[in-house]
Amino acid sequence: MRKLMKQRRFKQGLLSLILLTGVAIAQAASPWMRSEGDRYYWAGTSYSTGNQFWDGGNDLQDADCRNNDWKTFHKFEYGYSYYSTLVAGLSAGSVRCGDDDELTGVGDLTLGIRGRLDIYSNGKSWEITAIIPTGYDRNNPSRLGNGRFGIEGGVAWSSRERGRSMLSPWSWEGSTSIRLWQGPPADQFLSSFSVRRRITAVSGISVRISGDISLRNESPEKVKFENRTRLTDFDKIRAAISWSSRINTRWSYQTSIGHVLWGRNATNNLTVGLNISYDWRQ
Amino acid sequence: MKLSTRFIHRYAWMLISTGMFALFFISASSHAQVRHTQEQVDLSQMNIGQIHLNMRPVDAEVLFRKDQHDTSSFAVSVKDDDGQLLKGRVKVSGSFTRRFPKKSILIKLDSEQQWRGQRKISLDAMATDGSMQREWLVWQLAHALGMPGPRLQYIRVYINDDYKGLFMHTEWLDPQVMARYGLGSDGQFFHPSDSQFCGDFLPHKKNTLADCWFKLSPRDQDFSPLQTLVDQLAQTPVAKFNEYLEAHFDVDSVINWLALNVLVSNGDTYNKNYFLYQSAVTEKWVVIPWDYDLSFGRNWDAYLPFPKDVLNDNFQYFYPPELGAPNPLKEKTLRNPVLKKRFTERLLHLLGEKKNGLETTFGWFSPENMRARINNTSIKFQSDRLDDPYLKDSQINFMQETESLWHYVQRRYAYLRIIFKGAVPWDPELAIWDPADAPPRPPLSVNVSASLEMPSNNQYALIAAPAYGYLLAAIKLKDDYGLAEFSVESKIKHTPTVLPPGYDASSCIQRNWFLTLRTPFKSRLIDLQLDYLQEDSRRQELGRGRIEQNLDLWALDGEHWQKLDVRINPLSNVISIDNVIIRPSQMLRFVACSADK
Numbered sequence: 001m002r003k004l005m006k007q008r009r010f011k012q013g014l015l016s017l018i019l020l021t022g023v024a025i026a027q028a029a030s031p032w033m034r035s036e037g038d039r040y041y042w043a044g045t046s047y048s049t050g051n052q053f054w055d056g057g058n059d060l061q062d063a064d065c066r067n068n069d070w071k072t073f074h075k076f077e078y079g080y081s082y083y084s085t086l087v088a089g090l091s092a093g094s095v096r097c098g099d100d101d102e103l104t105g106v107g108d109l110t111l112g113i114r115g116r117l118d119i120y121s122n123g124k125s126w127e128i129t130a131i132i133p134t135g136y137d138r139n140n141p142s143r144l145g146n147g148r149f150g151i152e153g154g155v156a157w158s159s160r161e162r163g164r165s166m167l168s169p170w171s172w173e174g175s176t177s178i179r180l181w182q183g184p185p186a187d188q189f190l191s192s193f194s195v196r197r198r199i200t201a202v203s204g205i206s207v208r209i210s211g212d213i214s215l216r217n218e219s220p221e222k223v224k225f226e227n228r229t230r231l232t233d234f235d236k237i238r239a240a241i242s243w244s245s246r247i248n249t250r251w252s253y254q255t256s257i258g259h260v261l262w263g264r265n266a267t268n269n270l271t272v273g274l275n276i277s278y279d280w281r282q
Numbered sequence: 283m284k285l286s287t288r289f290i291h292r293y294a295w296m297l298i299s300t301g302m303f304a305l306f307f308i309s310a311s312s313h314a315q316v317r318h319t320q321e322q323v324d325l326s327q328m329n330i331g332q333i334h335l336n337m338r339p340v341d342a343e344v345l346f347r348k349d350q351h352d353t354s355s356f357a358v359s360v361k362d363d364d365g366q367l368l369k370g371r372v373k374v375s376g377s378f379t380r381r382f383p384k385k386s387i388l389i390k391l392d393s394e395q396q397w398r399g400q401r402k403i404s405l406d407a408m409a410t411d412g413s414m415q416r417e418w419l420v421w422q423l424a425h426a427l428g429m430p431g432p433r434l435q436y437i438r439v440y441i442n443d444d445y446k447g448l449f450m451h452t453e454w455l456d457p458q459v460m461a462r463y464g465l466g467s468d469g470q471f472f473h474p475s476d477s478q479f480c481g482d483f484l485p486h487k488k489n490t491l492a493d494c495w496f497k498l499s500p501r502d503q504d505f506s507p508l509q510t511l512v513d514q515l516a517q518t519p520v521a522k523f524n525e526y527l528e529a530h531f532d533v534d535s536v537i538n539w540l541a542l543n544v545l546v547s548n549g550d551t552y553n554k555n556y557f558l559y560q561s562a563v564t565e566k567w568v569v570i571p572w573d574y575d576l577s578f579g580r581n582w583d584a585y586l587p588f589p590k591d592v593l594n595d596n597f598q599y600f601y602p603p604e605l606g607a608p609n610p611l612k613e614k615t616l617r618n619p620v621l622k623k624r625f626t627e628r629l630l631h632l633l634g635e636k637k638n639g640l641e642t643t644f645g646w647f648s649p650e651n652m653r654a655r656i657n658n659t660s661i662k663f664q665s666d667r668l669d670d671p672y673l674k675d676s677q678i679n680f681m682q683e684t685e686s687l688w689h690y691v692q693r694r695y696a697y698l699r700i701i702f703k704g705a706v707p708w709d710p711e712l713a714i715w716d717p718a719d720a721p722p723r724p725p726l727s728v729n730v731s732a733s734l735e736m737p738s739n740n741q742y743a744l745i746a747a748p749a750y751g752y753l754l755a756a757i758k759l760k761d762d763y764g765l766a767e768f769s770v771e772s773k774i775k776h777t778p779t780v781l782p783p784g785y786d787a788s789s790c791i792q793r794n795w796f797l798t799l800r801t802p803f804k805s806r807l808i809d810l811q812l813d814y815l816q817e818d819s820r821r822q823e824l825g826r827g828r829i830e831q832n833l834d835l836w837a838l839d840g841e842h843w844q845k846l847d848v849r850i851n852p853l854s855n856v857i858s859i860d861n862v863i864i865r866p867s868q869m870l871r872f873v874a875c876s877a878d879k
Contacts, residue, residue: 037353
């Protein structure tokens with residue numbers, strides 16, 4: 001009996017772990033192309049909490065309950081050829097406000113292709129991604145994704161070329177994209193910029209500013225919690241500081257802490273995160 | 283390419299301190315009168331091949347210009363000798379050399395297609411070897427000695443009919459190549475990992491063999507033959523090692539491998555950069571040498587950051603035979619009296635000192651023969667190199683690189699003669715087999731002098747000094763007046779105090795040379811080479827920020843300074859002056875200073 005309970009707990013734990021791998025699609029586009037045949041796996045998990053939110057008039061309000069959100073995201077990249085990298089991602093997570101109303105599940109699946117802006121170098125790319133909702137109820141006002149098909153197109157670039165020793169310890173990375181949805185509540189403009197200072201040969205610290213801006217071109221949808229980020233009808237500017245390091249030639253990790261600076265229809269959360277990645281380079 | 287021998291630079295002083303390099307003078311040529319026939323040296327059989335590749339134009343552009351770390355492949359067609367197109371994929375090969383504009387490339391043909399009997403075509407850009415001859419010379423010698431290994435050919439590479447330069451086609455080393463040498467194709471084929479630095483048979487690495495070695499054939503994960511080998515090498519005492527080697531190895535392949543490495547000062551091996559094949563036919567191990575771009579005087583620098591630690595213009599010719607990573611196969615072979623004798627005889631045979639083998643290899647590495655070989659090889663591909671889109675702007679560097687090979691051979695020959703035929707021969711029992719155990723080097727600050735009586739034979743004689751260890755100068759007597767005696771003094775690592783007008787002491791090489799003609803009555807006509815030291819970024823006499831190429835050489839005859847026409851070779855650290863007339867009992871003082879203060 002005890003053994004059965006243990007097995008059940010293990011299965012529940014495993015399921016939770018799987019679900020805890022993602023929510024927000026908000027993964028900034030990467031400027032990095034994979035070599036033909038190379039594969040890359042990235043998994044991140046984050047915890048966000050806060051008891052305030054930015055209302056529709058950009059005013060900060062106290063919430064009735066404290067947010068406690070776990071989110072995770074899995075990403076897999078494959079170098080199809082020198083000119084194109086295939087990208088797939090899956091988000092999942094758990095959101096909760098106060099003691100009740102917990103929601104756990106899988107978010108959206110993303111499938112995309114990345115190409116080179118400069119065919120001779122790495123670190124400058126374009127990317128087009130299809131956003132596909134998974135089986136969650138698109139009519140649930142508290143769902144884990146927008147519930148509609150979307151398509152995102154953008155560019156990303158970096159001041160460094162991967163693996164190349166740089167004279168300056170400083171480098172920067174930026175990305176910008178448009179996310180179009182098949183229906184309401186709104187299309188989005190996303191952008192991010194980060195500055196990195198190399199500390200050792202394999203590690204560095206970076207500061208990142210990111211912004212998600214709603215184009216407000218559709219009709220808003222009803223949401224369950226007033227104090228939560230409203231599907232795609234929100235604006236949010238966020239700052240984060242992170243430490244990244246290569247463990248060996250294949251494994252890397254990144255830890256980060258960030259906070260929302262300004263918003264509209266968005267939670268005012270503190271977020272901590274941990275990412276790991278594995279690189280199957282030839 | 284990365285050197286495993288972090289501390290090879292420590293070797294030189296040991297020779298000095300043990301007195302092994304008690305070198306008074308050496309004639310580089312007087313003992314090497316072995317001249318090979320014209321056919322053997324002039325390389326008239328050296329045919330430069332051609333290979334035509336077709337690619338999408340954009341792929342062809344990208345292949346040579348893309349991010350150095352990218353490993354993508356591109357579609358390619360290779361035109362075979364019958365004009366048929368063989369389809370396959372091409373990608374940039376190598377690791378360290380990927381940073382150079384001229385990339386080495388590897389073509390893998392689709393199944394069932396072969397070019398010159400192989401599916402893989404390896405085209406080496408020779409980017410780290412400005413002379414483009416190191417691999418070629420080593421493999422010419424290896425083949426002359428009968429060592430198994432790949433065929434090499436200089437080859438012109440065309441992509442979409444555009445000339446991409448001269449490459450070296452190196453036959454892909456696989457069991458079929460070994461079968462050509464009667465060793466069968468079903469043996470065990472291993473190669474140490476280039477990035478792990480542990481293919482050295484040391485017993486404590488016995489359990490990490492799969493990390494240290496690639497098994498090339500058969501394609502399995504059975505490393506038990508290597509495990510057995512590690513055990514045997516550890517357990518066999520030095521005294522019995524000749525018997526062990528006879529029973530389990532192709533002894534000649536080991537002796538020749540060591541001889542090659544010692545001749546060309548290859549320290550970038552013994553834990554990588556070789557192949558090992560256990561023949562199922564002979565049931566013996568065979569060593570196949572590999573990768574000789576860091577040889578012939580090129581020297582790794584422990585004090586410079588990557589990639590300057592490898593890409594520098596340091597020069598050495600004075601490291602002893604134990605140079606390289608610790609390895610029991612090397613150590614026990616050289617410490618076993620029977621095998622050491624065989625090794626020494628092989629070296630002396632190749633140097634042209636004592637015949638003990640084939641006529642065709644006697645004196646193969648003597649300065650005379652090597653000079654002819656180096657010159658003739660460079661002449662052979664000179665025009666190809668001039669048209670090379672990646673190298674055509676580096677002709678001066680090419681000439682210096684080629685000359686530095688010759689300077690190296692001159693000096694290495696002299697060094698090896700001394701340590702194998704000198705009064706205090708090299709003793710392996712005094713050698714330090716692990717470079718990490720070498721004690722710190724003493725500082726360079728000495729006054730040295732040496733005298734040399736030499737004939738008028740129009741050949742260079744090298745002059746060094748006891749208890750110093752490096753060369754001071756080389757003199758070629760060009761007149762017909764018979765014997766002459768010269769003395770050379772030097773202040774080593776010493777900023778000149780007497781200077782030509784307008785120069786600052788800080789702009790000068792930190793060495794003074796004093797040359798005196800001791801023979802009375804007649805003035806003599808000589809060519810002169812003056813050496814200075816740049817073993818690494820710390821042990822050198824360049825001073826601060828000298829641009830060697832801009833050095834001027836000045837001579838003071840006691841009263842007047844005279845600026846001389848010289849050739850500076852910043853790679854071999856040799857200043858060459860032709861047609862110097864020196865009067866009896868006259869002492870000429872030389873200083874080399876840079877005009878760019």
